Amino acid sequence: MAVPIRVEHLNAAFGPFQALHDVTLTLPARQVTAIIGPSGCGKSTFVRCINRMHEETPGGRVWGQIYLGDEPVYGPDVDPVVIRRRVGMVFQRPTPFPTMSILENVVAGYTLLPGRPRDLESLAERSLRQAGLWDEVKDRLRDSPLNLSGGQQQRLCIARALAVEPEVILLDEPCSSLDPISTAKVEETIMELAQRYTVVLVTHNIQQATRVSQHTAFFLLGRLIEFGPTEQLFTNPANEQTEAYITGRFG
Amino acid sequence: MSQEPLAATHLPLSRWGISRRQLEGRIRRRRWADRIIRGLMVASVVVVLIPLFSLLIYVGRSGIQGLDLAFFTQLPKPVGMPGGGMANAIVGSLILVGLAAAIGVPVGVMAGVFLARSTSRLADGVRFVAQVLNGVPSIVVGLAVYGLMVVPMQTYSAWAGGVALALIMIPLVTLNTEEMVRLVPRDLNEAALALGVPAWLATLRVVVRTALPGILTGIMLALARVAGETAPLLFTALNNAFWHQGLSNPIASLPVTIYNYAISPYPEWHQKAWTGALVLVAMVLITNVLARFFGRSRYDRR
Amino acid sequence: MNQPLHHPTRVVNRGDRLFRGILRLFGLVVLAIALLILVELWEVARPSVERFGLRFLIETQWDPVREQFGALPFVYGTLVSSLIAILLAVPLGLGVAFFLSEMAPRWLREPVSFLVELLAAIPSVVYGLWGLFVLVPIIRSLELAILRTGLSRVPLFSGAPYGIGMLSAGVVLAIMIVPTVAAVSREVFRAVPDSQREAALALGATRWEAMKVVFDYGRPGIVGAVVLAWGRALGETMAVNMVIGNQPIISASLFSPAHTMASVIASEFNEAVEPMHVAALAEIGLALLGLTLLLSALARLLVLRVERRSRGRQAAQGVTSP
Ligand SMILES: Nc1ncnc2c1ncn2[C@@H]1O[C@H](COP(=O)(O)OP(=O)(O)OP(=O)(O)O)[C@@H](O)[C@H]1O
Numbered sequence: 045m046a047v048p049i050r051v052e053h054l055n056a057a058f059g060p061f062q063a064l065h066d067v068t069l070t071l072p073a074r075q076v077t078a079i080i081g082p083s084g085c086g087k088s089t090f091v092r093c094i095n096r097m098h099e100e101t102p103g104g105r106v107w108g109q110i111y112l113g114d115e116p117v118y119g120p121d122v123d124p125v126v127i128r129r130r131v132g133m134v135f136q137r138p139t140p141f142p143t144m145s146i147l148e149n150v151v152a153g154y155t156l157l158p159g160r161p162r163d164l165e166s167l168a169e170r171s172l173r174q175a176g177l178w179d180e181v182k183d184r185l186r187d188s189p190l191n192l193s194g195g196q197q198q199r200l201c202i203a204r205a206l207a208v209e210p211e212v213i214l215l216d217e218p219c220s221s222l223d224p225i226s227t228a229k230v231e232e233t234i235m236e237l238a239q240r241y242t243v244v245l246v247t248h249n250i251q252q253a254t255r256v257s258q259h260t261a262f263f264l265l266g267r268l269i270e271f272g273p274t275e276q277l278f279t280n281p282a283n284e285q286t287e288a289y290i291t292g293r294f295g
Numbered sequence: 296m297s298q299e300p301l302a303a304t305h306l307p308l309s310r311w312g313i314s315r316r317q318l319e320g321r322i323r324r325r326r327w328a329d330r331i332i333r334g335l336m337v338a339s340v341v342v343v344l345i346p347l348f349s350l351l352i353y354v355g356r357s358g359i360q361g362l363d364l365a366f367f368t369q370l371p372k373p374v375g376m377p378g379g380g381m382a383n384a385i386v387g388s389l390i391l392v393g394l395a396a397a398i399g400v401p402v403g404v405m406a407g408v409f410l411a412r413s414t415s416r417l418a419d420g421v422r423f424v425a426q427v428l429n430g431v432p433s434i435v436v437g438l439a440v441y442g443l444m445v446v447p448m449q450t451y452s453a454w455a456g457g458v459a460l461a462l463i464m465i466p467l468v469t470l471n472t473e474e475m476v477r478l479v480p481r482d483l484n485e486a487a488l489a490l491g492v493p494a495w496l497a498t499l500r501v502v503v504r505t506a507l508p509g510i511l512t513g514i515m516l517a518l519a520r521v522a523g524e525t526a527p528l529l530f531t532a533l534n535n536a537f538w539h540q541g542l543s544n545p546i547a548s549l550p551v552t553i554y555n556y557a558i559s560p561y562p563e564w565h566q567k568a569w570t571g572a573l574v575l576v577a578m579v580l581i582t583n584v585l586a587r588f589f590g591r592s593r594y595d596r597r
Numbered sequence: 598m599n600q601p602l603h604h605p606t607r608v609v610n611r612g613d614r615l616f617r618g619i620l621r622l623f624g625l626v627v628l629a630i631a632l633l634i635l636v637e638l639w640e641v642a643r644p645s646v647e648r649f650g651l652r653f654l655i656e657t658q659w660d661p662v663r664e665q666f667g668a669l670p671f672v673y674g675t676l677v678s679s680l681i682a683i684l685l686a687v688p689l690g691l692g693v694a695f696f697l698s699e700m701a702p703r704w705l706r707e708p709v710s711f712l713v714e715l716l717a718a719i720p721s722v723v724y725g726l727w728g729l730f731v732l733v734p735i736i737r738s739l740e741l742a743i744l745r746t747g748l749s750r751v752p753l754f755s756g757a758p759y760g761i762g763m764l765s766a767g768v769v770l771a772i773m774i775v776p777t778v779a780a781v782s783r784e785v786f787r788a789v790p791d792s793q794r795e796a797a798l799a800l801g802a803t804r805w806e807a808m809k810v811v812f813d814y815g816r817p818g819i820v821g822a823v824v825l826a827w828g829r830a831l832g833e834t835m836a837v838n839m840v841i842g843n844q845p846i847i848s849a850s851l852f853s854p855a856h857t858m859a860s861v862i863a864s865e866f867n868e869a870v871e872p873m874h875v876a877a878l879a880e881i882g883l884a885l886l887g888l889t890l891l892l893s894a895l896a897r898l899l900v901l902r903v904e905r906r907s908r909g910r911q912a913a914q915g916v917t918s919p
């Protein structure tokens with residue numbers, strides 16, 4: 045099910061401004077890969093290229109190629125909608141759909157499409173369990189998600205992404221608006237996910253990267269500076285810019 | 296409450312070449328000016344609300360005298376005959392507003408969604424034109440619809456009246472819909488897209504759905520507004536002393552009937568006009584309050 | 598560069614393309630409506646435009662029976678009645694806006710602004726009814742009182758105190774456009790950054806003096822509000838028609854009956870049998886449309902200017918603050 049993501053000579057731009065320059069790396073399957081780097085270095089842009097969200101930004105352009113397993117993500121006959129079914133995404137701020145109940149949110153990936161799939165309740169339960177939220181919400185599935193805490197909302201969004209059974213999960217700073225306890229819960233969830241999915245985690249928090257990821261990629265000014273096993277990258281970085289960043293000399 | 300100007304006590308007055316007496320006098324004068332101006336502001340609110348209350352009281356008091364069941368169930372009687380009602384006009388107004396809604400709501404909502412979702416030149420042009428249309432006097436719209444429909448059909452008709460009202464509704468609904476859709480955070484749209492939902496479904500089922508309360512409020516306010524319009528109906532729907540005879544014939548409406556009765560020389564008809572006004576105002580105000588109750592979009596700044 | 602280039606010739610979901618096409622279509626419908634209004638009005642008015650041209654607007658005789666069509670009395674009535682309305686409504690509307698945005702305690706704000714908005718929700722014909730039976734008698738006694746003071750030698754106050762006439766029309770219009778002035782100016786005041794107010798207060802200004810700063814800052818917006826309200830007043834039909842007396846007279850007196858462009862269309866269009874009479878009325882409509890378009894374009898420009906300016910400043914502040 046889970047597939048590696050091969051990124052080859054990926055470039056991305058907002059109109060005239062090029063935000064990613066020639067990025068090449070392979071994100072291994074069934075692992076958490078952390079993306080770190082100072083603000084504005086292109087982390088979000090990078091993950092948004094993987095599920096073809098970048099082109100939804102006005103002026104957004106992409107060139108280069110990405111493969112999910114062996115299949116290209118970009119190409120004249122690739123439907124972005126299909127890619128997005130295979131690559132789930134969780135955003136920095138929790139984005140529950142305010143007009144839907146908790147339950148409806150989880151299965152929104154199905155109900156928003158035409159047709160009536162069956163057995164959504166058990167699917168919802170499974171996804172909520174995977175996201176570690178089931179016990180907290182099982183008695184109020186019909187409530188508005190807006191009554192949940194920020195951390196619960198974020199895990200609801202994770203459950204919603206899981207419900208469509210993707211192969212890859214992209215998490216763009218999922219904990220940056222959460223308190224420490226919620227963060228710990230979400231991190232636990234992320235580690236669980238790595239057993240079944242290819243997980244890409246954008247984070248500003250170096251401790252978080254060391255806690256949950258097996259590989260780390262360091263970006264600077266739109267370029268991939270260093271990529272390797274997390275432990276190695278943090279204890280013995282090959283590049284001095286990486287070292288400068290992780291020892292807190294910029295960021 | 297009021298912010299006091301600086302106290303005069305510790306200032307190096309000599310440097311400014313004025314005595315303490317002069318300075319204190321000046322401050323006192325400023326303080327008085329402040330009070331007077333503030334009084335005037337309160338007064339302007341009172342002056343503005345007096346006509347409102349006067350109007351509501353007169354419409355209520357005079358209107359209620361003729362208010363009975365017959366008013367809602369019977370046709371108007373000729374002058375001199377007691378009794379009768381405005382049932383045909385009430386029904387006619389409902390039909391006209393219904394026609395206007397049937398035409399104006401889909402066009403207005405879709406055009407509004409278009410404006411909110413498109414960044415093209417065309418969208419800028421459409422927005423500008425909608426704003427301009429919003430300022431076009433309703434009587435002018437009536438004239439245009441006269442040329443558009445009454446002349447070719449060779450008859451005044453409910454259709455023409457409904458179209459005239461729809462044309463007045465459309466810019467209102469369009470601009471409000473755009474505003475409400477724009478208030479929905481982009482994040483929600485992106486979240487839906489990231490789930491693998493096609494853009495058009497994300498737009499309709501997430502973004503528009505989220506903006507729906509605000510869109511409905513705007514629709515209701517627009518309906519209330521056109522329900523009270525008289526001028527565009529004068530030479531489109533015209534009037535009719537009887538029950539409506541199909542949409543291709545002239546049709547009575549509450550505002551036009553009120554107008555005709557009000558400018559007639561007969562006191563009984565004046566009474567009827569007041570009662571009609573009471574019904575019309577009640578309809579319009581209830582719609583307004585309901586619209587507010589439905590609430591604006593949850594992302595509205597208010 | 599030797600990488601495989603991907604050009605964004607992405608497959609757009611067929612539903613998306615269809616949906617976008619449909620939305621565009623509805624956008625075009627709005628354009629078509631505007632065009633249609635213009636074309637139809639032009640069509641109805643054409644005989645008159647061709648025969649009289651613009652001269653029509655400065656001729657003073659209106660006598661359909663003798664085929665004399667001079668629209669100046671209506672233009673005059675429209676301009677003067679709306680001018681009276683503006684003179685009354687602008688100070689009141691600004692006062693209300695000031696009260697709501699700078700003075701009123703929170704609990705009072707909602708109900709007062711609701712009531713002022715109600716003023717805008719009441720149908721024109723109901724204003725006309727109230728104007729005819731409540732306001733006109735009041736204006737009549739006011740006129741009598743003025744005449745008794747001997748001011749009747751002033752042309753502005755000469756003539757018989759009918760009640761019905763220019764003054765009543767101006768007052769009704771003023772009531773009807775106050776909400777517009779108030780609402781737009783309130784938005785303008787709201788767009789004034791707090792820093793402007795606070796700077797003035799910090800310098801020891803009284804509230805009113807601080808507010809002068811606000812007025813100053815928002816002046817183009819306020820002018821925009823006035824122009825917008827003026828546009829409303831020009832096109833207002835029924836209420837004016839019911840209290841102005843409907844006579845094509847050009848008189849310096851406020852007490853004199855008069856007629857407006859919108860009002861004459863409402864009263865005469867259905868009775869007009871001569872084709873030229875119909876066309877002449879439509880040409881008045883065309884002129885009215887031109888007038889309001891001019892004003893609304895002007896208003897939009899002015900309001901936009903303030904909005905853009907305040908947005909620019911907020912953005913500038915956003916950059917420097919974390
Ligand atoms: N919509 C946009 N239009 C133009 N430029 C943009 C846009 N979004 C981002 N950028 C630019 O692209 C670059 C990369 O942005 P990106 O959001 O990927 O950074 P990031 O690493 O995710 O930063 P952060 O840690 O703050 O989230 C930045 O320099 C940013 O200014």
Ligand SMILES: [Mg+2]
Pocket residue numbers: 087088089216
């Ligand atoms: Mg980011």
